[in-house]
Amino acid sequence: MAGTILEAKGLSKSFDGMLAVDDVSFTIQRQEIFGLLGPNGAGKTTTIRMLATVLDADGGDVEIGGHSARRSSGQVRALIGLCPQELALYEELSALDNLVFFGRMAGLGSQEARVRAEENLQLVGLQDRAKGAVAKFSGGMKRRVNLAIALMGRPALLFLDEPTVGIDPQSRNHIFETILRLRDEGMSVLYTTHYMEEANRLCDRIAIIDNGRIIAIGTPVELKTELGDPAQVTLEEVFLHLTGRSLRD
Amino acid sequence: MFRPLHIALLETKRFLLDRGDLAFSLALPVVLFALMYGTFGGGESFNGTAHFVDLDGGPAAKLLVESLSDIDGIDVEMHSLEDADQGLDRSSFLSVAVIPEGFSEALDDGEQTSLTFRQRGSGGNESQIINGIIRAITQEMAGEAQVYSVVREVIGESSLPASQVNQAVFTSLAEAHQSPSVVVRSIDVGGASAEVLHRLLPGILVMFLLFAVSLGSQALVEERRIGTLERLLTTRLSLNQLFAGRFLAGVSRAMVQAVVLLGLAFVVLQVGGASVFVQTLIFCVLVAAAVSAVSLLIGTLARSRDQATWSAVFFTMFMTVFGGTFFEVGNTGALAFLSKFTINKYAIDALEGLVSGAEGLSTQGPEAAIIAGVAVASLLFARLAFRTGVGGR
Ligand SMILES: Nc1ncnc2c1ncn2[C@@H]1O[C@H](COP(=O)(O)OP(=O)(O)O)[C@@H](O)[C@H]1O
Numbered sequence: 120m121a122g123t124i125l126e127a128k129g130l131s132k133s134f135d136g137m138l139a140v141d142d143v144s145f146t147i148q149r150q151e152i153f154g155l156l157g158p159n160g161a162g163k164t165t166t167i168r169m170l171a172t173v174l175d176a177d178g179g180d181v182e183i184g185g186h187s188a189r190r191s192s193g194q195v196r197a198l199i200g201l202c203p204q205e206l207a208l209y210e211e212l213s214a215l216d217n218l219v220f221f222g223r224m225a226g227l228g229s230q231e232a233r234v235r236a237e238e239n240l241q242l243v244g245l246q247d248r249a250k251g252a253v254a255k256f257s258g259g260m261k262r263r264v265n266l267a268i269a270l271m272g273r274p275a276l277l278f279l280d281e282p283t284v285g286i287d288p289q290s291r292n293h294i295f296e297t298i299l300r301l302r303d304e305g306m307s308v309l310y311t312t313h314y315m316e317e318a319n320r321l322c323d324r325i326a327i328i329d330n331g332r333i334i335a336i337g338t339p340v341e342l343k344t345e346l347g348d349p350a351q352v353t354l355e356e357v358f359l360h361l362t363g364r365s366l367r368d
Numbered sequence: 369m370f371r372p373l374h375i376a377l378l379e380t381k382r383f384l385l386d387r388g389d390l391a392f393s394l395a396l397p398v399v400l401f402a403l404m405y406g407t408f409g410g411g412e413s414f415n416g417t418a419h420f421v422d423l424d425g426g427p428a429a430k431l432l433v434e435s436l437s438d439i440d441g442i443d444v445e446m447h448s449l450e451d452a453d454q455g456l457d458r459s460s461f462l463s464v465a466v467i468p469e470g471f472s473e474a475l476d477d478g479e480q481t482s483l484t485f486r487q488r489g490s491g492g493n494e495s496q497i498i499n500g501i502i503r504a505i506t507q508e509m510a511g512e513a514q515v516y517s518v519v520r521e522v523i524g525e526s527s528l529p530a531s532q533v534n535q536a537v538f539t540s541l542a543e544a545h546q547s548p549s550v551v552v553r554s555i556d557v558g559g560a561s562a563e564v565l566h567r568l569l570p571g572i573l574v575m576f577l578l579f580a581v582s583l584g585s586q587a588l589v590e591e592r593r594i595g596t597l598e599r600l601l602t603t604r605l606s607l608n609q610l611f612a613g614r615f616l617a618g619v620s621r622a623m624v625q626a627v628v629l630l631g632l633a634f635v636v637l638q639v640g641g642a643s644v645f646v647q648t649l650i651f652c653v654l655v656a657a658a659v660s661a662v663s664l665l666i667g668t669l670a671r672s673r674d675q676a677t678w679s680a681v682f683f684t685m686f687m688t689v690f691g692g693t694f695f696e697v698g699n700t701g702a703l704a705f706l707s708k709f710t711i712n713k714y715a716i717d718a719l720e721g722l723v724s725g726a727e728g729l730s731t732q733g734p735e736a737a738i739i740a741g742v743a744v745a746s747l748l749f750a751r752l753a754f755r756t757g758v759g760g761r
Pocket residue numbers: 134135138139157158159160161162163164165166758759
């Protein structure tokens with residue numbers, strides 16, 4: 120299943136006259152994990168919101184599976200799943216109830232939604248906590264529920280906006296394994312992060328974004344080769360070289 | 369198609385799972401209701417116990433005791449003379465009626481006899497009421513005995529057999545009991561407490577429906593902040609479906625309150641019958657719709673949770689105070705003018721008529737039209753301004 124699943128062409132967006140995303144273009148291939156790497160405030164979330172059809176771009180367009188996000192948002196939504204940076208779920212409800220509800224909203228029947236909710240909880244390792252109220256979960260477990268919800272519609276393209284911020288290593292590994300397994304099953308992934316080593320370990324290709332602009336695109340090895348021996352160089356050093364700043368600030 | 373209903377269901381479930389919301393919107397009305405019950409409820413009938421010592425044991429004594437125990441709410445206890453004295457001593461009871469020896473015989477012969485009330489002090493309210501009833505019964509019995517003996521005396525020398533005379537007297541007395549020449553009736557005219565209840569209940573009901581405004585608008589702002597609304601849009605839910613779902617959620621949340629409050633009022637305070645209940649509830653759906661629409665509007669326009677809270681509180685307070693929840697606003701003057709801008713005035717006017725059973729749904733047209741107008745206008749504005757996220761669609 121080769122080919123392009125997403126093509127962003129010259130996306131831009133400003134808030135109150137301030138340019139948050141500036142002429143961003145890139146493509147994501149099918150079955151690829153594509154990383155959007157950049158510091159806080161770089162414009163990652165704003166880009167994802169435009170790709171996911173919830174925010175209108177000021178300029179440019181996105182095509183997903185051949186459909187324009189601007190003109191055919193309905194078709195695009197049938198192809199995507201969004202795992203937002205902030206936990207967007209109902210904490211009073213159980214994990215299962217959350218999944219079933221979002222499944223219904225994604226167009227599943229009640230039986231179908233239930234079966235898939237149980238599958239997804241299994242996938243993120245929460246099958247034993249299905250009936251527990253999400254409010255009582257740890258931060259990492261909540262993030263896993265957040266991810267499981269995004270998978271209810273079996274999306275062809277999954278948007279993951281900083282899914283591992285502030286979580287325990289166990290949950291983080293679970294999320295990594297889940298992403299890799301889904302990719303192997305045919306899903307494409309857009310993964311944003313400000314953690315260098317995560318992008319390095321997980322992503323097939325990376326776009327480095329800073330101040331709303333993409334300043335480099337390539338595989339981790341390609342990006343590091345610019346500076347020397349890719350086995351010696353870190354992405355941290357690549358970012359420092361490109362911007363004159365450290366990403367950790 | 370059914371997605372808005374799913375949203376409404378989900379929101380209702382969340383509302384029922386949230387202890388804070390529940391305490392505010394269900395426990396509070398129940399407490400208020402308990403206070404109302406203390407004021408308006410408790411119209412119980414009299415309950416008491418009659419204490420007797422029967423030294424006679426004859427048929428007239430038995431008849432007296434039976435007549436008393438036949439009366440609703442009155443129990444009879446029989447005592448020996450010693451027990452009665454001890455009971456009075458220990459204040460187990462405060463009054464005992466002693467039926468003397470020869471009571472039945474004396475009545476039969478038309479001779480004078482007596483009934484003694486032994487009591488501590490005045491005997492208390494309960495004894496005074498019971499003693500009054502005993503007096504009335506014995507007087508009636510004495511009157512009837514008198515009739516027998518007079519008739520017997522007058523006809524005594526005639527050739528008529530005594531049994532026939534007794535039979536005739538008995539029959540005519542029974543007829544008098546069946547259709548007495550003076551009929552005593554009591555008519556329930558409602559009284560002051562029912563009137564106040566019929567005014568207060570609608571006011572409190574509408575006030576609590578309005579509280580749903582603040583809860584609903586806060587929830588909307590909060591969900592926009594945490595991103596569930598935006599996330600819902602990335603499913604196949606359209607903005608219109610989401611909007612409709614939130615509107616229905618507000619209606620059902622308010623209706624949970626209405627059902628609880630009205631249910632309590634109708635069951636415990638016996639405000640009215642099933643038809644009054646159903647009509648009141650139907651009108652509540654309309655009020656809930658208006659309230660939910662306003663809540664959507666405030667939640668949509670508010671930029672922060674605090675803004676939503678304060679707007680909703682202001683809105684609720686203005687409507688509640690000037691809508692005549694706690695006092696009548698009259699027809700002229702500034703208050704009456706202000707009240708025209710509240711949902712409450714119209715809702716309370718209509719609900720008062722419905723709750724008291726004086727009017728039906730069919731006569732609530734003008735009020736219903738105004739409330740529906742508020743609902744439609746708020747919905748229109750809210751839909752125009754509705755957004756799911758910051759700077760979003
Ligand atoms: N809704 C908004 N209103 C105003 N400014 C915004 C809004 N969303 C994002 N921004 C601004 O746009 C820039 C990019 O933000 P964001 O896309 O969230 O970055 P990232 O996700 O990479 O941390 C930031 O300067 C941020 O303050």
